[in-house]
Amino acid sequence: PSPINPAKTLSLRIVPYGNHQRLLIARDVSERLLLDAARRDFVANASHELRTPLTVLRGYLDLMEAEAKGDGTLAPWRSPIDEMRQQAVRMENLINDMLKLARLESARAQMRQDPLDAPALIQRAVEDARQLSRGQHRFELDIDPRLGLTGGETQLQSIFVNLIGNAVRYTPPGGAIRVRWHESAEGVRFSVADTGIGIPQKDIPRLTERFYRVDVGRSQASGGTGLGLSIVKHALEAFDARLEIESEVGVGSTFCCVFPPQRTLRLPAVAAAASN
Ligand code: ADP
Secondary structure, three states, X not given: OOOOOOOOOEEEEEEEEOOOEEEEEEEEOHHHHHHHHHHHHXXXXXXXXXXXXXXXXXXXXXXXXXXXXXXOOOHHHHHHHHHHXXXXXXXXXXXXXXXXXXXXXXXXXXXXXXXXXXXXXXXXXHHHHHHHHOOOOEEEEEEOOXXXXXXXHHXXXXXXXXXXXXXXXXXXXXXEEEEEEEEEOOEEEEEEEEOOOOOOHHHHHHOXXXXXXXXXXXXXXXXXXXXXXXXXHHHHHHOOOEXXXXXEXXXXXXXXXXXXXXXXXXXXXXXXXXXX
């Protein structure tokens, strides 16, 4: 807030000026912050409002699908009903991800600071991924059961679920997915390495943009919303963590998150054993 007018927010920058002087540049960013907040509120409200009618449609489509599987009057409509239901599910995923992203963007400053049993959360995300994989991928886990984190559970779970889920969705059947959770000199590292389709180098810097996809068709066919990595990026920011991406087309990708040491938590041995 500006000391002159407390309703204003100024962005301050100090730059070198001549040999011994410094220049202070103050920019009024109040308008931009207000617009950003209005946009986030709009997205959050719109997603929330869209959920209710869609839930009703989904409910009826589920019923019709069950009916169409028999020999009754709906039998000839089996394929269009199935398609409608799939599209409704896609829209539902999209709305949920938009809502999640809008909440993450506005809740950044107020993330909970709870002790988190990260190994247990990783195990849960791996179980979800195994369902998605339907036994078509090999999972290798290398998880330090004593390492926990401090922060928000929703945020941390979004990171684990999206990165492990992507590894399954972009790795052809028969491939392997390696999940690691261990300590390094820089802090705790969470990494997911796959033997999947890989990502062209030129696309890597843009992956965390909203709706950015390397191949739209493949993303949609695999149930992707195009928001997963934006969600991961925002959740990582709340933890002051960073994301490193390495990939080679046709060989595979590694997504690695580095959490700062001050967030590290030693889990008691009993809880660690139970989580394994
Ligand atoms: P989507 O819902 O499309 O998967 P994401 O934001 O999660 O959206 O990812 C953005 C894009 O990054 C994807 O569309 C895909 O092209 C690429 N991508 C993400 N993870 C992987 C991966 N493990 N292997 C290959 N490509 C990936």
